[in-house]
Amino acid sequence: MDVQSIAMTVNGREYEFSVGTRFGQVPPEETLVETLRRRLELTGAKQSCSEGACGCCTVILNGDAVPSCMMLTVDADGADILTIEGLEDPATGQLDPIQQAFIDAAAFQCGYCTPGIIMALKALLNKNPAPTEKEVDEALSGNYCRCVSHYHVFDAVRDLIGAGKEGE
């Protein structure tokens, strides 16, 4: 790979990294989740499976929800990235409506999966503010939650978009 340095925007801030294997450089094999968590100390995205299966590391990259463990940092050159830390209003501290809905519905237990679920939902609602129940299900189908917070997540989504699964 011929990239010497890369740049990306994370939560509205611009970062430039030098690529290489020397101390402090981003090695070509470093994944985006590692860069976010270790270098930028944005530890909201969790690294749980490291193989794209659990969604705990989900961030929004150029508008799409992506598992950041499945992307090399060098391939994110030029990307605009939003992480869970970038959701609340930096000036007022006001929570994103999804975050508030999650609190109101107690849509988490241990909370390890929660940042990933919120970011997957955020990407969905950005593109489609009134998704059907099935579209919500599908958008979250890559998010592992072992505590079974799913029903309260559906409650939160229902509060947000006025629709949801019946009968829970």
Added chain:
Amino acid sequence: MSNYNVEYTDLQYIGKYMPRKDARDIVTGKCIFLDDFSVPGQLYGRSLRSPHAHARILSINTDKAKALKGVRAVLTDSDLPENWLLGWPPSKRPLDSHLRFVGDCVAYVAADTVEIADEALDLIEVEYEVLPAVFDGIAAARPDAEQLYPGQFAGNEIPGGFPPFQRQGLYWHLQRGDTEAGFAESEYIIEEFMEYNKMPTPLAAEPPQVIIRWDGGLDFHCWATSQGSGVFRQLGSFIIPGSNLVVETFNVGGSFGNKHAMTAQFICGAALSMATKRPVKVAMTKTEQLSAYEMRLGSQMKMKIGVGKDGYLKAVKGFWTVDAGAIGNTTQGQIGVGLGEAQIIGGKCVNWDIDTALMATNRIPAGIARGYGGMELNACLSLLYCRAMEAANIDPVEFYKKNYISAGDRFVWRDGLLWKACDVNYVPAIQAAADKFGWKDAWKGWGKPSWVSPDGKRARGAGCAILGNADLGEDNNECIVRISPDIVGDSCHVVLHMDVAECGQGQRSSLCKMVAEILNVPYENVSTTSPGQGNHNPFALGLCGSRGTITYGRPVCMACEDLRDQLFKLAEPKLEVPPDTMELVNFGVRSKHMPERFVAWKHLIPEMLSLVGYGKHVETFGIPACLVFFLEAEVDLETGQTQILRVLSGSDVGKVIDPKSLESQFHGGIGAATMDSALFEETILDKQTGRNLAFNLIEYKWRPFNMFPKFDTSILETPIPSFQFKAMGVGEITGAGSAPAVMQAIYNATGVHVTEYPATPKVILKALGKI
């Protein structure tokens, strides 16, 4: 005990939803889990793991690994002290030359980065002598079976009983009454074999991890993703005798009982930290969690069950073989609990004879998992009860109502002692849940579908199971509640000094609600100290099982009442009214009859100091809980695929502390290798190599968002004599009966007994005679 008898009515916080104290941190990503934390100078520890299910190391060469730049220590068997032993009884060297499962530890490496440590593992050269392996408990008991612990455990049987649980005598054989007399009274007798043996895993989202810092001597400072630092300290000091552990925990990314002691990770970190004199982080990967971390235990049983004409259980006699995998991780305790839970379901039966054997095999070691032995026992026993009910043609709901334990019934709990159930009666809760589910319409009789599609290709069946345990009062716990007057103004903050982990239950916040309620202060003014113990919190074992509500709630309430009593006494000279006519209000004490007489707490407490209340809970086992679980399943008779359509989980919890947290506990019951261990969750054992083929989140099947059935709850609140708020916990058992309920529903849908867990399409088609 308080001097004043206050009934807590007219509650401000208890019973109402209050967002958890950590809610904002969780949804903003600021909440700290262990992996988000590091200790200055920390190294990274990794383990070289055995590729063989059973082998001996003939030679091992670590020279190349040691020479790699960035490697700080490479340890093998001979580097560890002789008395460091895993298991109960202490038996297995953490690094061993005799390897007993795929994933067993061969060597530890500490390095500057995980990547360097992993590279070093590849450089260790090992020559193995591969030995024959044994993969199930009954096979391990055969006289010609390969011996895993020669000279230690004859016939692969790990000694029964666990002394910390059974101080008055070890216990593993339930014997009560006269089973022969019971069978003589029985109209219907069945005798069958059943197994639940695929060892699924609770599989918390956050893999197990610790950071261990050696502080000299045998002192270790541990940061751990543990749901119970008390358990961590206790078991840690078993495996490093004489050690003294200070443990700090963080928000835990799911545990389900499964991330407690993490003994293997602790010992790896401890050994490497001693060798390098640096803190060492040991974090399992997801693949390691799935292939070398504690699974559910294996359960095989042959049982003879007698039921009378009257529908009462008359006698239960048989043998329960428990597969501990390669290491007995205090599994004896789970056997004691399982035996206890059998009697809670069959509470009216007085004739019992269930013998047990705990077997070592070459499988991944079993550990603690939500349901704690009772779930694995019941996955078998509940289905055998069903066979007896079917023989007697009894509706299971009627059977449960008749036989479930109620006030005054006796049972032997895991301490081996005979206990008497307190004033409980779960018949109304069972009936309310059955009615809400619509059981009468859904259940058409044994082996009869509730619905068949017009083309005859799909059939539905309903199933229900019941489960209970009596762990609600288990463990001694203590706490301090401290009123700390604010420096400015007359308000105060109240701090609960107690080791309370947060692994999803919201118990830290629920306890703050109790403090706020009794001291009549805003919830916002109450906080809890950081979880952990060793030098910063009083003793609490951990939020094990369902006992947090009572065993943590009682000390907290006692400490608050202690504070109230002290405040009343301090206020007496100022208010000049008797203490029993005082009340706590607005950070002060006031006369109920002359409200103008008021004194702020701040003026009762010496300047800058605090007022401290103390509370404790002492272990007792007389309160059995109950959980009844209903579901409807649809089986595709052509493909063998089963879908769960709807679920209802019902209980009587005494009093709801927090409705949403409680509901979450019910929902969580179907996670953590419970319901789905009847459908698709299993470790898939390659019998040639002993490897778990389901070693990542793609191969290990789990239920995604778009597959969740409708879920309903039925919750009664009949006050029970537990503690001040008359509540109890149920989280341990919310899903523990779900697997046999699935099997029952499949039988009712198909009319064919499916006896193999999990009932995958292949298993169902085989049972239907289609393949």
